[in-house]
Amino acid sequence: MFDKIWDKHVITGKPGEPQLIYVDLHLLHEVTSPQAFEGLRENHRKVRRTDKTFATMDHNVPTVDIFNIQDEIARKQIDTLQKNAKEFGVRLAGMGDEDQGIIHVIGPQLGLTQPGMVIVCGDSHTATHGAFGSIAFGIGTSEVEHVLATQTIWQTKPKTMGIHVHGKLPRGVYAKDIIMGIIAREGVAFGTGYAAEFYGDTIANMSMEERMTLCNMAIEGGAKVGTIRPDQTTFDYVRGRKYAPKNIDKAIAYWQQFKTDDEAAFDKVIDFDVNDLAPYVTWGTNPGMAVPVDQRFPEIKDEDDRKAYDYIGLKPGEKATEIPIKWAFFGSCTNGRLSDLKIAAQILKGHHIAEGLTAWVVPGSRTIKEKAEEIGLDKIFKDAGCEWREPGCSACLGMNPDHVPAGIHCASTSNRNFEGRQGAGSRTHLASPAMVAAAAIHGHFIDLRKQEA
Numbered sequence: 001m002f003d004k005i006w007d008k009h010v011i012t013g014k015p016g017e018p019q020l021i022y023v024d025l026h027l028l029h030e031v032t033s034p035q036a037f038e039g040l041r042e043n044h045r046k047v048r049r050t051d052k053t054f055a056t057m058d059h060n061v062p063t064v065d066i067f068n069i070q071d072e073i074a075r076k077q078i079d080t081l082q083k084n085a086k087e088f089g090v091r092l093a094g095m096g097d098e099d100q101g102i103i104h105v106i107g108p109q110l111g112l113t114q115p116g117m118v119i120v121c122g123d124s125h126t127a128t129h130g131a132f133g134s135i136a137f138g139i140g141t142s143e144v145e146h147v148l149a150t151q152t153i154w155q156t157k158p159k160t161m162g163i164h165v166h167g168k169l170p171r172g173v174y175a176k177d178i179i180m181g182i183i184a185r186e187g188v189a190f191g192t193g194y195a196a197e198f199y200g201d202t203i204a205n206m207s208m209e210e211r212m213t214l215c216n217m218a219i220e221g222g223a224k225v226g227t228i229r230p231d232q233t234t235f236d237y238v239r240g241r242k243y244a245p246k247n248i249d250k251a252i253a254y255w256q257q258f259k260t261d262d263e264a265a266f267d268k269v270i271d272f273d274v275n276d277l278a279p280y281v282t283w284g285t286n287p288g289m290a291v292p293v294d295q296r297f298p299e300i301k302d303e304d305d306r307k308a309y310d311y312i313g314l315k316p317g318e319k320a321t322e323i324p325i326k327w328a329f330f331g332s333c334t335n336g337r338l339s340d341l342k343i344a345a346q347i348l349k350g351h352h353i354a355e356g357l358t359a360w361v362v363p364g365s366r367t368i369k370e371k372a373e374e375i376g377l378d379k380i381f382k383d384a385g386c387e388w389r390e391p392g393c394s395a396c397l398g399m400n401p402d403h404v405p406a407g408i409h410c411a412s413t414s415n416r417n418f419e420g421r422q423g424a425g426s427r428t429h430l431a432s433p434a435m436v437a438a439a440a441i442h443g444h445f446i447d448l449r450k451q452e453a
């Protein structure tokens, strides 16, 4: 599948060397676009295809009192994108706009993200869009400028890796646990140099939102690209969205060709059985430092482990159920979609978060926020003692006012648990929305498989 999409986009260049490939969709946010627009301006260039470019604001936006940005750098980046979009004629879902949200959430939501495309964005979690059967990857700021000016990018074709995921997930175990389980087993670099394709009966049975969670974290395993073959689930999801193709049946007929015909086509294949998968929780400072909730944290093998334990304030032999959770974050481009909020709300319903615990719920987009409110999720969260906030990246990373205090253990539905990621000294524990909801109630993680239905 990867090769089929790639080959359709090559303009020039030989295999094995950098090739110039055409870009169908260029997504922008306020953090990695300012210098790129500045470069265009200096060189008297225009944006070549404004109809294939779409921008939003997500990293810097406050999630309360959204028009009152205190931080000067944040305000400058937001103002600059506003100005650049206007000057260069780029579509922008700005602050307060009904389409505003995390770039990787709104692309699919608006039907911009489609099968068979090459999609780029100055952001590593662009891999998310691969869930639709597209080649989607993060690029640097100078590449953003190149794409703005030419609608093309130089890339060396990666090798391909098939990730065969099969079996039925146990109750209380989710797509997030699959990708965390794969990274915990294979390490944070196993995908380096590869474009990964997830396939198998587990994947075929997943919703688009689950598939996005999976592809979103492909980058945490080192793969710049994570893809899934487009199927009826994909087509049904895209149909009827704001920017979906007008002639959808014709588009679907075209998209059908994007599939891997034979496992033997992959340069490498790994196998992952989910029948006995447990919910995963990270104990350390990268997404690979994770264990099944019922297992003890590992012995110290190297300096990285020692540093991680020092930072996080935990010890080998302890368990996730013993971490004193004082903060919970529901949101991000990994798990800030409506289905994620529904799962969390279902667990929180009729309960209250633990004494002294703070919980933030940050929908991935304004549309999700409104939809959640229509079905009363906001009320469930608020009744449980959570704060219901405005859309954005929020506490996924400390580029806005939403910081977790130093020394505090935060159960988080996001994708990175690096040192200081959620604020200086903050201690992040990645898990699924269901696991975070349960941790918010109990003040520590629990094994969801052992809960009464």
Ligand SMILES: CC(C)[C@H](C(=O)O)[C@@H](O)C(=O)O
Binding pocket: 031, 032, 059, 122, 123, 124, 125, 138, 397
């Ligand atoms: C700010 C941005 C460039 C960064 C990324 O590339 O992923 C951010 O979104 C992140 O999640 O760390």
Ligand code: SF4
Binding pocket: 058, 059, 102, 103, 104, 123, 125, 332, 333, 334, 392, 393, 396, 397, 414, 415
């Ligand atoms: S939600 Fe987090 S991971 Fe996603 S784009 Fe924003 S900062 Fe990056």
